[in-house]
Amino acid sequence: MPTILEFDLKKKLGTFQLDVQASLDGGLAGVFGRSGSGKTTLLNCLTGFLKPDAGRIVFNGTTVFSSADRVDISTQGRKFGMVFQEDLLFPHLTVKQNIFYGRRRRDNKKYVKEVIDLLALYKLVDRYPSRLSGGERQRVALARVLLYEPDVILMDEPVSSLDVSTRYQVLAYIKKTQRAFKVPMIYVSHSLSELLFLADNVLVLEDGRSTDFGPAAKVLLPRHEGAESGEEVENIYELPVLGIKAGNAALAFGPSQLMIGYGQRPIKPRVKVGIKARDIIVSTQAIDYISARNIIPARLEQAIEHKDHYLLSTVVGTYTCLVEITRAAYEDLQLDKAKEVYLIIKSRSIIVWEEVLS
Amino acid sequence: MNNEYMFPIILSLKCGFLSALLNLPWGIFWGWLLGRKEFPGKIFLQTLLYIPLVLPPVLTGYFLLVVLSPRSGLGKFLLDVFAVRFVLDWKGAVAAAAIVSGPFMILMVKQAIEQSDNRLEFVARNLGAGRWRTFWTVTLPLAWPGIVAGFFLAFARSIGEFGATIMLAGNIPEKTQTIPLAIYSHVYLGHEAAILPLIAAAVFLSYLGLGFSNMFMRTKKIGNHR
Numbered sequence: 001m002p003t004i005l006e007f008d009l010k011k012k013l014g015t016f017q018l019d020v021q022a023s024l025d026g027g028l029a030g031v032f033g034r035s036g037s038g039k040t041t042l043l044n045c046l047t048g049f050l051k052p053d054a055g056r057i058v059f060n061g062t063t064v065f066s067s068a069d070r071v072d073i074s075t076q077g078r079k080f081g082m083v084f085q086e087d088l089l090f091p092h093l094t095v096k097q098n099i100f101y102g103r104r105r106r107d108n109k110k111y112v113k114e115v116i117d118l119l120a121l122y123k124l125v126d127r128y129p130s131r132l133s134g135g136e137r138q139r140v141a142l143a144r145v146l147l148y149e150p151d152v153i154l155m156d157e158p159v160s161s162l163d164v165s166t167r168y169q170v171l172a173y174i175k176k177t178q179r180a181f182k183v184p185m186i187y188v189s190h191s192l193s194e195l196l197f198l199a200d201n202v203l204v205l206e207d208g209r210s211t212d213f214g215p216a217a218k219v220l221l222p223r224h225e226g227a228e229s230g231e232e233v234e235n236i237y238e239l240p241v242l243g244i245k246a247g248n249a250a251l252a253f254g255p256s257q258l259m260i261g262y263g264q265r266p267i268k269p270r271v272k273v274g275i276k277a278r279d280i281i282v283s284t285q286a287i288d289y290i291s292a293r294n295i296i297p298a299r300l301e302q303a304i305e306h307k308d309h310y311l312l313s314t315v316v317g318t319y320t321c322l323v324e325i326t327r328a329a330y331e332d333l334q335l336d337k338a339k340e341v342y343l344i345i346k347s348r349s350i351i352v353w354e355e356v357l358s
Numbered sequence: 359m360n361n362e363y364m365f366p367i368i369l370s371l372k373c374g375f376l377s378a379l380l381n382l383p384w385g386i387f388w389g390w391l392l393g394r395k396e397f398p399g400k401i402f403l404q405t406l407l408y409i410p411l412v413l414p415p416v417l418t419g420y421f422l423l424v425v426l427s428p429r430s431g432l433g434k435f436l437l438d439v440f441a442v443r444f445v446l447d448w449k450g451a452v453a454a455a456a457i458v459s460g461p462f463m464i465l466m467v468k469q470a471i472e473q474s475d476n477r478l479e480f481v482a483r484n485l486g487a488g489r490w491r492t493f494w495t496v497t498l499p500l501a502w503p504g505i506v507a508g509f510f511l512a513f514a515r516s517i518g519e520f521g522a523t524i525m526l527a528g529n530i531p532e533k534t535q536t537i538p539l540a541i542y543s544h545v546y547l548g549h550e551a552a553i554l555p556l557i558a559a560a561v562f563l564s565y566l567g568l569g570f571s572n573m574f575m576r577t578k579k580i581g582n583h584r
Contacts (some may be wrong), residue, residue, distance in 0.1 A: 049480055075483045082484045088477055092499045101495075102485030148485050 002026065005152060009045050009055040013069070018042060020210040022203050022253075024186060026179050030199030031188040032220060034155075038208040039188045043156050046186075047082055048075035059151060061206045079128050081150030085157040087137035088127040095140050097126040102148030115146045118180055119173055135166035139173055141161050146177065153183045159194065166234065168353045171197055173273060180310070192220050193234045196322075206302075217313060217320065221304045224324075233277040238270050254317015259293040260350045272353040277324040281344035282312065284333055294345040300338055303330065312343060362552075365532045367559045368447060370517055373536060374563065377456035378512040381463040385508055389467025390497070394476065408461045415458055419525025424456060426446040426526065448534050450527030455516035462515050463508040466575075470504020471497065472543035515568030517560065537563075 003023045011018040018038045033039040044050040046057060048065075056066040059080075065075040078335070081102075089098050095310040104114075116122055119139045122250040129137055138158055145153055155174070161288070176200055178185050187198055195202055196215055196346035201218050204212035212219045224233060239251035240257065250270065260273060286295060298314040298321060310330040323341060392404050410418050418459045424445040436442045444450040478500065482492040498505075520538040527534035529543060537560045544553045 047484060049484075075480075076486050076488065080484075082481070084477070084481070086479045088475075090496060091479060101482070102487070104486065181403065279508070346474075 004060060005029075005046075005186070006058040007046065007055065009042070009052045009057070011041060011045055011050065013041060016041070016208060018045070020203075020205065020209040022210050022213060024184075025201065026184045027200045028175070028185045028187060028198055030195040030202035030216060031186060031205060032190070032192070032223070033188070033205035034190050034196055034201050036207075037205040038192075039190075039205055040156055041153050041208075042205065043082070043186075043188060046154060047080045048073070048078055048167070055234050057177045060075055076159075079150045079152075079178050080337045081145035081148050081153045082304075083138075083141050083145055083153065083155040083158045085135075085160055087141040089132075089137055089140055089144070090358050091129050093128075093265070094125065095121060095129070095132070098129070098140055099125075099143040099147050101144060105149070105285060106331065110153040111149075112147060115143050115177075116181070118176060133166070134162045135170050138162065138170045138235070142170075142173065142177060146183070150183070152186065154190065155185065155187045157189050159240045160189070160191070168197075168272070168274065169196075172199060172353070192224055193232065193236070196233070197236045221302075221311050221313060221322070222306075224304070224306060226245065235275045235277060235322060236272065237275075238272045240270050241268065253296065254319055256316060257294075258296070258345070258350065261347050262351060262352065265352065274351045274353060275313065275321075275345060275349060279345070279349040280321070280323045282323055282329070282333065282335070283326055283342045284338055285334075285345055286339075287343055289345065291346075292344045293347045294343070294350075296343045298341055298343050300335065300341050303335060310335070312341075314343065316343070344353075361532060362540075363555050363559075366537045366556060369451065369535065370537040370559075370563065372517040373451050373455045373519070373523075374513040374567070376452045377459055377508045377516045378463070380452070380456045381460050381512045382509060383504070384460060385413050385463030385512070386498075386505060387506075388464045389469075389505075392470055393468040393471030394465070394497075407464055410458050411461045415454075415519065415521030416525055416555045417452055417521075420460060421524030422450075422457060422500075422522060422526045426450070429508065431516050431543065440525070445528060446528045446534065448527065450516075451519075451523045451536055452471045454522035454526045455519045457514035458519050458522050459512035462511045465502060466504050466508030466511060466571075470501035470507075473504075474500035503574045507571045510571035510574065514564050517563045517567060572584065 002025060004026045005024045009018060009019040011283050016038065018041045020042055031039055031042065041050065045052045046101055051065065051072065052065065056068070057064050063069065064078050065071060087143060090101065093101070119138060119142060121143055122139070124132060124136060129140070132140065159170045171194060173303045188197065189195055199216045201214060202216045203210055204219055204223065239253055242250040242252050242257065244267055247261065247263055249260050249271070251258040251260060251273070296316055298316045300312060300314050302312045303315040304313070308323055308327055310327060312325065313336070314323060316323045323343065388407055392400065423445065426431060427498070428434050428437050433444070436551065442449060444453050478496050479492050482496045487495065518538065519536070523536060524539060529535055529539045535543070537556050541553050541556050542561070544550065
């Protein structure tokens with residue numbers, strides 16, 4: 001993919017110093033950083049809310065900021081749309097007035113309809129933001145920025161103020177939107193799971209500096225701090241439903257099947273599921289007498305060593321499945337020599353997300 | 359009711375509304391500037407704008423008299439060019455009320471602007487809105503309850519205005535005599551029994567103005583929807 005956004009920025013704020021360089025391509029690029037790493041400062045410099053001390057920003061070959069050439073195109077002129085951590089909807093305007101706020105074009109009604117359909121806002125258009133749920137608000141914020149038709153959309157932890165189930169619903173909408181409209185997006189987050197789910201390539205920010213850039217799994221997995229730190233890696237998939245019987249569903253998971261508790265949910269062709277990396281058991285042999293419903297052969301691709309645990313990257317068909325195990329387990333099973341493993345997953349450990357990716 | 363009562367009541371109402379109306383753009387501008395911007399000398403400007411709150415109204419009236427008298431440059435200019443006269447005229451009562459009640463309006467708008475979320479203005483700019491559009495469609499509507507509260511507070515203060523009015527407009531029955539001035543004259547001349555309707559009107563209008571002001575102040579700030 002061609003380079004969309006290139007920047008080299010320096011900005012000092014108190015004792016904090018931002019000094020980042022990167023070239024991001026189209027699609028959905030991620031920026032990973034823990035709190036205090038300079039994520040928000042970077043976004044504020046890109047959108048023009050903050051003026052960098054030095055450096056330049058080039059978008060699609062056009063310089064929008066350059067300290068050397070004294071170029072500084074205003075926030076309005078840049079057309080870098082923002083989605084914030086809090087939705088920041090205009091509270092005195094209805095959903096409809098909110099989403100049309102930045103829209104100048106009167107043509108292309110088809111696009112407007114597509115955005116409203118895709119984000120399922122049709123029933124909400126006459127409401128005020130105070131009467132929306134957190135997830136609905138973030139969808140409205142996303143529609144608002146999409147109808148503005150910016151050249152690139154920057155997202156600053158847009159789901160971190162939402163509860164877990166809503167979080168993945170909104171993430172699914174973001175992904176769906178990016179696929180449908182092909183607008184370049186930069187998604188900034190401190191969450192490995194979110195970035196693994198969404199981003200193609202990820203830029204890593206540490207203490208105000210860009211320290212790594214590359215495919216999401218490659219740069220993120222070594223930075224996993226383990227479940228003890230409260231940071232949970234979750235595998236998220238959308239899988240075709242093969243059949244539903246007595247409250248259980250069989251899903252196609254590569255060449256294997258995944259049995260899940262499905263309850264009384266409406267039957268859908270595909271469902272989205274989440275499995276936490278630490279809820280998966282690894283075995284080097286197939287086990288017959290076990291209560292867990294899913295024993296799935298997988299290929300062990302990579303084992304990333306951490307202080308007290310290993311993060312295994314395994315492959316099932318075309319899916320990557322991450323597994324977190326203790327150092328002792330890794331050593332006992334001699335996984336450094338293993339190629340073929342079995343993933344043992346209880347049906348109960350698989351969470352069904354209501355929202356279906358279409 | 360005869361003119362003796364009706365004139366002061368109507369003039370007071372006129373002064374109240376006109377001065378509050380004049381204070382609307384004045385209060386919004388200064389309230390916005392003080393509530394949103396940081397600049398050197400801000401505290402001095404703010405104190406200067408608020409000074410009529412604590413200055414003896416008679417002194418405020420005296421300053422106005424000096425500035426607006428036909429013998430001064432400005433007063434002569436206003437009289438010659440616009441044929442507007444303030445001294446010993448009902449317009450002087452409006453000007454005096456407007457100056458004395460101005461700080462209330464500024465104070466209320468400033469507070470409302472400070473309490474509304476300025477990040478929403480960033481959002482508007484980010485969605486391509488210019489400064490003016492952002493101001494009209496975001497800043498102003500969010501501060502609206504505070505602005506209306508300020509309007510009624512300024513109205514209530516104008517109803518009670520005495521000192522500056524008597525200095526600038528004088529106390530001419532059926533020409534510049536507002537409710538407080540009429541009450542003063544009646545008591546001075548020993549007609550205490552005659553002031554009851556005026557007292558009732560003054561209390562009623564002040565209560566009404568302050569009541570509306572409180573009502574809008576209590577309106578949940580629109581910005582805080584969570």
